[in-house]
Structure formats: C-alpha cells, structure tokens
Amino acid sequence: MRRKIVVGNWKMNGSLASNELLLEALLEKISQTIPLDIVVCVPYPYLFQTQSHLKHSCIRWGAQNVAKFESGAFTGEVSVSMLKEFGASFVIIGHSERSTAYCESDENIATKFMMVKKAGITPILCVGETLIEREAGIMEKVVSKQLDTIIEMYGAEMFDETVIAYEPIWAIGSDLAASPEQAQVMHQFIREKLSSNIKVLKNLKIIYGGSVNPQNALQLFSMPDVDGGLVGRASLNSSDFQSICRSAEI
Ligand code: 13P
Numbered sequence: 001m002r003r004k005i006v007v008g009n010w011k012m013n014g015s016l017a018s019n020e021l022l023l024e025a026l027l028e029k030i031s032q033t034i035p036l037d038i039v040v041c042v043p044y045p046y047l048f049q050t051q052s053h054l055k056h057s058c059i060r061w062g063a064q065n066v067a068k069f070e071s072g073a074f075t076g077e078v079s080v081s082m083l084k085e086f087g088a089s090f091v092i093i094g095h096s097e098r099s100t101a102y103c104e105s106d107e108n109i110a111t112k113f114m115m116v117k118k119a120g121i122t123p124i125l126c127v128g129e130t131l132i133e134r135e136a137g138i139m140e141k142v143v144s145k146q147l148d149t150i151i152e153m154y155g156a157e158m159f160d161e162t163v164i165a166y167e168p169i170w171a172i173g174s175d176l177a178a179s180p181e182q183a184q185v186m187h188q189f190i191r192e193k194l195s196s197n198i199k200v201l202k203n204l205k206i207i208y209g210g211s212v213n214p215q216n217a218l219q220l221f222s223m224p225d226v227d228g229g230l231v232g233r234a235s236l237n238s239s240d241f242q243s244i245c246r247s248a249e250i
Helices: 014-028 044-054 080-085 095-103 105-120 131-135 141-154 180-193 197-201 219-223 238-247
Strands: 005-009 037-041 059-063 092-093 121-126 163-166 205-209 228-232
Touching: 005 092, 005 163, 005 205, 005 238, 014 044, 014 238, 037 092, 092 105, 105 121, 105 141, 121 141, 131 141, 141 180, 163 180, 163 197, 163 228, 180 205, 180 219, 219 228, 228 238
Parallel strands: 005 037, 005 228, 037 059, 059 092, 092 121, 121 163, 163 205, 205 228
Antiparallel strands: none
C-alpha cells in the first residue's frame, strides 16, 4: 500500500509571529510516529524559520514555486539550489493560482518539474480543470494535456518518486470540494495514464486538493487512488491540519 502524504500549502499567509505559533502547535500535536508524510509549503521568506522549527521533527517543508533557471540575472526569482540550502524537500509546481495570474505555460511548468527532480527535491505537480471544462465534460482531456507536456519533453519516467496533486480549479478556495467519487475517477485516470512505467506506478503519489477540511478528508482519503491531500486554508489552523492528517492514517 502507498504511504499517504498530506501537504499544507500556506499560500501567501503568515508572519514571523503567527508562524511561530502554528509551527509550535504542529510540533505539539503531530506525533513523531504518525504513519504518513506531512509537509508544509511556506512562503520563501519563512523557509529559514520553518527549517529551524521543524528540523528535528517528522514534518518536512518546502516551497510553493521555483525558478526554471539555475542562477543568473532573473530578478525576483528563487533557484532550486537556494531552496536546498534551507532544507526544502518539496516544491509545488504549476499551482493554478500561479499559472492563471502569471500566465505560466505548460512548457515552463515542465522545465521547473525537471529542474526540481534533478536537484533531488520532490516536485508536487498541480493539475486540474476549470468549471467550464468540467461542465463541458473535457476534464480528462485537460489534465491529460497538462501531463503530456512533461511526458513529451522528458518521458513518463520523470514521474517516478513525484507527487501529482489533482486540484480542480473550481474546488479551490470555494468550500465545494470534489466528491470522493469525482476525485477517484480523476485519480484513477491519471494513474492509468502513467501506468505503463512500472516504477512510476509504484512510486507516484496522487493527492487531492481543493477545499479539503476535517469533515471531508476521511472520505476523500478512503478512495483507493487518493494518496492524501494538498490543503490550503485548513493548513493554517493546527487543529484542522492535525485532524486532516489523522484522516490519512488509514
Ligand atoms: P483550499 O484548501 O483553501 O481550497 O486550497 C487548496 C489549494 O489550492 C491547495 O494548493
């Protein structure tokens, strides 16, 4: 059975003071022996603070984006080697809030995915459809295309030991999570699409994101192809996040 993983995406939230409280509460509440991977992806300026608090715990940390270049004249960007210096072991790539706001192309996302993987950090690739695309019944086609760019540029084996987050855009920040059945259909589709590669089949995790909360987490995580969650708002509350993590202990 695949070990589950729950990732908190803090987005652009927090302050030194509020992070201190949240991180300390997580350390207190989340048991060292919990049988799953737990990660928080924090804003860049708080990586050092997060590393300082979590370095002796079972909770790992990461970033929410990365540059597609290694170094150089790219004002405002942060490279993968910089993330490594702060102990980041995960990076969210291609979150819809970024691809929409900054018009990030699938090619850009694919390049970042490869850079992160090459550096030994685990990429968390976000895929998902808009409401219009779902209503038109083309969600599988949309998600397929998002994956195809990486497959065409680098091969399906690139997905070995990575995480794909299925995040339907209509479910993000909306209080309307996908139903467990809707999530299962999409997760199964993604897994089958990548299943020709045996290693990928074994080591790829597919997690669900979009309005995950303590009330719906257990049902979502009980689906056979849902390997955990990517959690936005509820990851900012230590009790909610703890409760979601407990739901993944199945
Ligand atoms: P919410 O959990 O706040 O809907 O956010 C989901 C998300 O975008 C996680 O990356």
